[in-house]
Amino acid sequence: MTAIKYEHIKTCKQSGARLGKVHTPHGTFETPIFMPVGTLATVKTMSPEDLKQMNAQIILSNTYHLWLRPGEDIVEEAGGIHRFMNWDRPVLTDSGGFQVFSLSDLRHITEEGVHFRNHLSGEKLFLTPEKSMQIQNALGPDIMMAFDECPPYPAEHTYMKASVERTSRWAERCMKAHARPEDQGLFGIVQGGEYEDLRRQSAEDLVSLDFPGYAIGGLSVGEPKNVMNEVLEYTTPWLPKDKPRYLMGVGSADSLIDGAIRGIDMFDCVLPTRIARNGTLMTSTGRLVVRNAAYARDFRPIDEACDCHVCQNHSRAYIRHLIKCNETLGLRLCSYHNLHFLLNLMEQVRQAIRDDRLLDFRTEFFETYGFNKADAKNF
């Protein structure tokens, strides 16, 4: 008995995108889905009630950060991450690997694991597949991620091949170390950079281990968008049809749509909340930088086509005022709007799959969002 079950509902006849549901110990979420990121057991500036109001169905939290603060033992003592943060819907935690490689200094990779320094205190730490599992078992999310290496882009084929093979050995160690497979589903992570042969090797290694779900990692790390799409195009067919597929760290509107078209079910990214805290808003006609003086006397909502709580109640002029004054309500309203925007986009994607018209939806969305303009790369 596995903790995670994927239910396929239909495939879009026009695009090949999948509509489905993922059943977890804390309920079911619809796919394709966007998962807001709650790094430290809080989606920055949002309360659990805010997340429910915008219909977030699953959130992500970060093993590395929770390991350091408050410590997985405290979260476990609270009754797990759901009770600790008062969120009763599904939670996914990453493995800590990405943060070890992106945040910490002096890391040294061995077959056993990774030596590195705590980015807050400088203290020496050692993370292994077994340690990542122990922490995630203590945190208690519905979905755990295998501990992998995420090499930077670009990486040499020789290095990447050795890394992929080590990641496969680590995946097997994770599976063996996972103490609660009936309560928590463990996903494997396919690596391999932009090398088709290595993506295939990684996918085959992991599929042979029979995980209840698979992620595609090592994308959105600096490579061009067409590389991401190509990798997804050849990688997803190697993954089992009856398991969910998760594209890690991707949250721009275009990539969510393009990922769904290539068979991805789950996405996460800090992008919507990170840009929100700088006053940058996602709207149906493209990005809006609400700090700009042009909005000082603009009493329209952020997005006139948006039905979110913020757009129903607050003006650009008021939100600009809050952001200019560093008032936290400004960060909160912008974060809420951007998260709602991506959650609502995925609801539209799901509806387009139901209607067998996701490619048409993509064309319409890209046109209004401004992707066909010269500066499309900025989106």
Next chain:
Amino acid sequence: MTAIKYEHIKTCKQSGARLGKVHTPHGTFETPIFMPVGTLATVKTMSPEDLKQMNAQIILSNTYHLWLRPGEDIVEEAGGIHRFMNWDRPVLTDSGGFQVFSLSDLRHITEEGVHFRNHLSGEKLFLTPEKSMQIQNALGPDIMMAFDECPPYPAEHTYMKASVERTSRWAERCMKAHARPEDQGLFGIVQGGEYEDLRRQSAEDLVSLDFPGYAIGGLSVGEPKNVMNEVLEYTTPWLPKDKPRYLMGVGSADSLIDGAIRGIDMFDCVLPTRIARNGTLMTSTGRLVVRNAAYARDFRPIDEACDCHVCQNHSRAYIRHLIKCNETLGLRLCSYHNLHFLLNLMEQVRQAIRDDRLLDFRTEFFETYGFNKADAKNF
């Protein structure tokens, strides 16, 4: 026809405290009441929905701050402060005088007004009774405050007498300059420091002008608590019984109760939100500093006797984690709890007046809150 009407409901037979209602263009609030402070048209970290959920009935905002950012013209163009910040219940604005005296440099007081420097840009500014009225008329609160001088404590009798007389002349100029008396009620401010003769002179001057409400200013500026209580004891009897009485800038739990006992109807203070942002919480048994290591594994609510949304849903351990990580949700949960604590305290005070037992309530509250302990002065 005045915009503000005080309805007296009853007087506590035990304490002499007043129970009443104040009717305003944006609805009615019950007295004695605590008003959360929304300096820049936002109660820091709170949304209007949060304030309604905790049953805030009226909020205060600051003329000086809104004059500088975003500018009263923008608030007016939005349709007034209620529409600008999406708050449809009563609003009171101060006159700007207190901030001019407490925040700005190089101020120079003349009969005409006060020359000073903008605390943000250093720009030279000039605030007069007429200018304060013009700004407050543009902001559009239900209750406006007359422009006064608030001298520091202690001040010489000679200085204070000249200041009180000028404040009376300024009050008359405010009344003449007030352009919307049918939409907005203007309150006079009784000054005079700890000098009974000057408080009397100030009260008589202002009462002769027949304001729809009166404030007592210049308290909680460094004087001992017994001085505040003495001033209130002799000043409130000089104020008309059929008008609301507002004690400015006072928000500690003990002073709210002691002020009500001395006939005060309205209070405001930044204290609950300011200390909240440092992780200091008001509870039924005294202050709790949630940053302390003692709470790292304490999964009880902030206040086990509290029925607020925060105490019903979040633990000390989680809130401590958020505060230690500088997560804004931590500031928000602490601010919510503290504001709820004072609003709920005033509801208890109103109930005790109804039951003719406010002195008994005071004794009980001071006992559980720890005022009878040696460190009572810290509360």
